[in-house]
Amino acid sequence: MNWLDSVKFDQDGLIPAIAQDAHTGRILMVAWMNREALQLTAEKKRGVYWSRSRQKLWHKGEESGHIQVVKEIRLDCDADVITLQIEQLGGIACHTGRESCFYRKLDDNQQWQIVDPVLKDPHSIYEHPQHEH
Amino acid sequence: MNWLDSVKFDQDGLIPAIAQDAHTGRILMVAWMNREALQLTAEKKRGVYWSRSRQKLWHKGEESGHIQVVKEIRLDCDADVITLQIEQLGGIACHTGRESCFYRKLDDNQQWQIVDPVLKDPHSIYEHPQHEH
Numbered sequence: 001m002n003w004l005d006s007v008k009f010d011q012d013g014l015i016p017a018i019a020q021d022a023h024t025g026r027i028l029m030v031a032w033m034n035r036e037a038l039q040l041t042a043e044k045k046r047g048v049y050w051s052r053s054r055q056k057l058w059h060k061g062e063e064s065g066h067i068q069v070v071k072e073i074r075l076d077c078d079a080d081v082i083t084l085q086i087e088q089l090g091g092i093a094c095h096t097g098r099e100s101c102f103y104r105k106l107d108d109n110q111q112w113q114i115v116d117p118v119l120k121d122p123h124s125i126y127e128h129p130q131h132e133h
Numbered sequence: 134m135n136w137l138d139s140v141k142f143d144q145d146g147l148i149p150a151i152a153q154d155a156h157t158g159r160i161l162m163v164a165w166m167n168r169e170a171l172q173l174t175a176e177k178k179r180g181v182y183w184s185r186s187r188q189k190l191w192h193k194g195e196e197s198g199h200i201q202v203v204k205e206i207r208l209d210c211d212a213d214v215i216t217l218q219i220e221q222l223g224g225i226a227c228h229t230g231r232e233s234c235f236y237r238k239l240d241d242n243q244q245w246q247i248v249d250p251v252l253k254d255p256h257s258i259y260e261h262p263q264h265e266h
Contacts, residue, residue, distance in 0.1 A: 003243050016214075018151060018160060025158025027151060030214045042239060075245055076234040077227055081149075081163045083235050094210055101209040102216050106175060110136050112208055 003042075004035055008080045014050060015082055017041075019093065022071045022085040028093035029101040031058075033082065045070045047086060064125045066090040090120075097122045136175075137168055141213045147183060148215055150174075152226060155204045155218040161226035162234040164191070166215065178203045180219060197258045199223040223253075230255045 009015050014032040021028055031049040033041065037057055040048040047068030051058040061067030072085035094101040096118060103116035142148050147165040154161055164182040166174065170190055173181040180201030184191040194200030205218035227234040229251060236249035 003239060003245055006245055016149060016163070018163070020158075020160060025153075027153060027160070027216050030149070030151070030209065042243070073239040074235040075237045075239070076163065077229055077231075077236070078234070081234075083160050096210055098210075101211070101214075102207040103210070104208045106136060106206040106208070110175065112136055112139055 004039060006079055007035075007038065007075065007082075008078065009035060010080070014052075015080060017047075017049065017082040017084055019047060019068060019084045019086050019088075022087055026100055027102055028086070028088055028099065031060075038082065041070055041084070042073060047084060061089065063127065064090070064092070066092050066125075068093075092119055092125070095122060095126070097125060137172060139212055140168075140171065140208065140215075141211065142168060143213070147185075148213060150180075150182065150215040150217055152180060152201060152217045152219050152221075155220055159233055160235055161219070161221055161232065164193075171215065174203055174217070175206060180217060194222065196260065197223070197225070199225050199258075201226070225252055225258070228255060228259070230258060 007015060013034050016030055017033045018030050019028045032052055034050040037048045037050045047060040047070060049058045049060060067089045069087040070084050074083045091099055097120040098116050098118055103114055104112040105115045107113045140148060146167050149163055150166045151163050152161045165185055167183040170181045170183045180193040180203060182191045182193060200222045202220040203217050207216045224232055230253040231249050231251055236247055237245040238248045240246045
């Protein structure tokens with residue numbers, strides 16, 4: 001059986017994929033994959049996703065250079081979530097120029113606080129900021 | 134503004150939440166929350182989810198005792214994914230009796246391999262295995 005046949009894609013043909021830093025364990029981002037994106041991720045050992053906003057394959061780093069080298073792919077018990085252990089080139093996974101997309105933390109006063117710095121101005125990363133997403 | 138108003142729930146009123154071991158960084162499980170589940174999680178500092186199969190609130194550990202003590206809640210840049218840093222009581226997050234739901238790894242022969250042991254027989258954890266899910 002093809003390994004892709006074990007994966008349960010949702011009604012839109014997508015599955016969420018969590019990219020985790022292989023060294024630090026930090027969760028860097030969550031994006032969506034269709035069957036082709038998952039197959040390409042496994043073949044090329046690079047993070048390839050499906051952009052829901054642009055409705056096309058998204059080779060992470062295609063514009064920013066922030067390519068993800070994939071070390072391990074796992075599937076959960078329900079076969080409906082993927083985790084990737086990755087090496088994040090450039091050290092920036094988020095389109096805001098931060099290491100991780102999870103830079104807001106709920107504080108004791110029930111407010112979201114931005115707790116992580118912007119490492120690089122998105123305008124110097126992307127020709128069209130917000131584009132690679 | 135109420136912190137919950139910043140959170141983007143999907144068309145079903147749900148958001149995926151990733152539970153990560155606060156000490157080891159291991160991703161233990163992914164489940165869904167509605168607004169009430171997220172609010173309860175923040176208030177009680179316990180993992181509370183929405184069971185899509187049972188269509189009701191699911192206080193993780195209600196049957197198994199495998200309660201999740203929540204140390205930190207984060208939100209991503211798109212405000213549509215939550216991460217939880219947790220302490221997993223009993224050391225078992227998965228309904229199969231494993232530490233993590235992500236126990237299958239894609240090997241070099243393009244096969245999913247089960248690489249993590251069952252720590253406890255689900256029949257000794259649950260009155261009705263598959264139930265708490």
